Amino acid sequence: MSIERKPWYLEKELAGTLAMINTKKMEDNNEESRLGLIDPDTGLLSFRGAIEAGLLFSDQYRSNKIDYVGVLIDVPAYAEVMQESGENARAILMKFSEAVKNTFTLGWSIARIGLCCFLCFCQRENADRIEEQLSAVSGVLPVLWRQLGIHTNSAMMHAVAYGSEVLSLDEMLQLLIRRMNSAEKEAYGEKPYTEDRIYVSKEILNTLPEHVIISDPKTYELVYLNQSARKDLGLDEKLSLKGCKCYKMLEGFNEPCKDCPNLMLRMDRVFGAIHKSHKKGKTFIVRSFLMTWDKRILKVTIAFDINEYIETMAGNHEFFYNEIRANDAISRGMQEADPEKAIEQTISSISEDMQPERFLIFEERDDNTVSATYEWTMPGVVPLKEELQSISKTKLRALYERFISEHLVIIHDMDAFQKEHPDFKLGIHGVHSFISGQLLLQNQTEGFTLVINPSEESFSRGSVIYSTLTDFIAVMVRNRNILLELEKQSMIDQLTGAGNRRALEQRISQWQGDGVLGVISIDLNGLKNTNDTKGHHAGDMMIHETARILMECAGENYVFRTGGDEFIVLTEELEEQDIHLLIQHMRDSANINGISMAIGFAWTRGKVTNFDTLLTKADFNMYQDKGHSFRRRRSDE
Incomplete structure (x- = not known):
């Protein structure tokens, strides 16, 4: 190896000198050690050598637009291993660094910059197999851990960045560190390597009545289905899952599910959700988390059919039933980033449960009127939202008077209510019954919801679930209004009131x-x-x-x-x-x-x-x- 110093520039100004590292052997084999460019433990580049090499790649990108890639690799559990056994730590470092060197070969510059932390650079055109190479390197760790009898987590973390994403080598290093920290927290939580681990055999999982599904969150490949899941899907117990994708086998889709929670999963936290199966038409409560198994980080999902559970427990668990339904509606609304779509998803979920002819949200205006802003209708029912605009609140006085003492107004007999309040003008024909909840936040009214002709079953349990959901809708409407106002203000010049x-x-x-x-x-x-x-x-x-x-x-x-x-x-x-x-x-x-x-x-x-x-x-x-x-x-x- 030989080193030649050349000037390098930052924004057209001389910023220092760049050491050009050539691959030719020097006559003096100790020169690179004297310069501190070589890590004495592994024979790879040192931290200083990594910076020198990175500057070379960065300079080539700035001068000739030759893009390059930086890869940061770390084994966080190595520090814990080193505290327990220096001999084991030495063995891991030697074998792992050798695996990195043998995997990232032609065109790669590899440096050890920490305990078991490596920084690699390569021209982008020669780095088209990064994920495959990283997978190969990470596969070495479980084998080493098993051979040495180590019981800590053997996970490898990595981050990738490209020269075209940043303006300088310094920015690339900062980006790699941010991505490494973010990936580590999202995947494993704040303290990923200190928790106790519990090992469960497949035989025990096969005895559970719930569905147990294990898959690879990166490739979506199914790894394991317990007997309950296989029976529900109509699969033979001996059927091999090799090459089977979870979205294809479980849902019948040709691509990953839109509500797939893989990016939100962690090892230290369980992710819970309500999921409606497209293939089976059933609604499941699912709990998912990450775990290490068979040399890989895998996703474990435990699911059970809500309806089956309710059928056996509904007599003594009515409150739990209502809570599940409410959580389902809230969950579907919260999954939408657009506040308009979030409200629409929530009322759609409520309507699926209550089975009304139509569901309306009326919002109050400054001129003492209300207007319908959202509507869900049963198939075949003609929408009326556009006709239900600017209705005077005086025509709805009977409803507002009931809101004074009742947060939720339930009317079983519309004819009787109309006779009692002849001035009440709803403007909708064919109403036999309705449930209405006032949208109220901090003693300020925003409007009300209106469920027209719901199912008989809804009246018996509607007061519990619907009251909660009405409050949630009120919050969603208020949040939507705040976002709309912020959007409006972002378009206005503050001095003049004109557009910006x-x-x-x-x-x-x-x-x-x-x-x-x-x-x-x-x-x-x-x-x-x-x-x-x-x-x-x-x-x-x-x-x-x-x-x-x-x-x-x-x-x-x-x-x-x-x-x-x-x-x-x-x-x-x-x-x-x-x-x-x-x-x-x-x-x-x-x-x-x-x-x-x-x-x-x-x-x-x-x-x-x-x-x-x-x-x-x-x-x-x-x-x-x-x-x-x-x-x-x-x-x-």
Whole structure:
């Protein structure tokens, strides 16, 4: 090995020198040791050698765009082994480092940078088998642990990053460390290697009435099904599971299940959920966790059929039944990132249980009315949401009066209720019975839910489950409103109330290309002079007044502040002569208020392939106008 020093640069400035490591043997075999580039225990590169090699790969990427990959490998349990037996630790280090060196061969730079921690670099084009190589290396550890009689966890952790993801070697090392820490916490929890382990034989699992399913969370390959699971699936006890994918065998899918919890599983925590089987049509309570078995980290799932359990226990466990149903509805709602879809999933789940003709959510408005915002209907029932808008709360006074003393209003006989309250106007025909819950948070009402003609069974247990779910829906509606308000505020310029640059980009992206799109570029004249002579508050007032004038002339939704004194006004369906008239109207209104503006515009018909080109043309015309304005002011002086 030989080392040649060359300058290297960071953002076009000289940052230091780079040691170029060549693979040729040096005459002096001790030179690399003298420089501290070689790890004396393994013969691999040391930490310093890793940095030198990494800088070389980073410099090649910066200079020639040759992408490279960095792999960080660690065996966390090695420290515990070393404390118990230095001899065992030495044996593990030697054999594991040899496995790393023999697996990551051609083109790889390998360094030992910690106890049993290795950092490897390679050009990306030569690193197309990383996962296969990592799997091969990790397979060495269980064998070593078994040979040495070690009972701690033999798991290997790793992280991968690419040069194209970062700006420098330093950033790559930080990214690798973050990914390593994140993967370790997500997979095994905060303390993955100190817990006691319990070993269970397959024979015991076969005696359980629950389904026990063991699979590989990385490949989705089935490893084990106990007798109960095989019987439910109609599988022979001797059928080999080799090559069988869990999603294909258990659900009949050709790809992993959309609600697969593999990424959320850990060794120190059980993941619980309600799962409806697509293949069997049954609903299961499932509990899943990770464990080490047969040299691999595997997923263990224990599941039982809710209906079977309820049939045997419902007489004495009615509360548990309701809790399961409520948890199912809540779980389905929480799995959705979009708050709108989350609410829809929740009411769909409730409706599947209560079997009503329709389920509605009404939300209150500032004008003392309520409007239907969500609706679920039984197949064949005509939706009415669009017709149930702006209903006066006075027509629903009887319902609101009941809400004063009852969080949940249950009406078995709609005819009797209507006779008692003739002014009650629901606006829905064919109502025989209903259950309604008030959406109430911190003594503030948001609206109410309405379940029309639910099943008879729902009335007997509806008060327990439905009251809980109504409160949950109220929270979801409030959270949705908060997110919508945050989204709205993110689109508004706080000084003027006009749209900001983000709002402009969204508006352009929504343009369908039907008709004429006009872009008016506006820049204030004299703002700097106002700031210098009257202060920045006067300048802000000038900007605010300009925005008010533009929004009055063009409409609130078409005015955007894109800079300090820069505005963009969009027009839709205005021909060129109409745009001229609008610009003149804006000039006149501004002049009346003592404001001078430079204005330029451009327009196009049909779809916009490049908005920046249109905006640049409008800006150019605006600067032309700004030059005329400047010359006019000079001549006036």
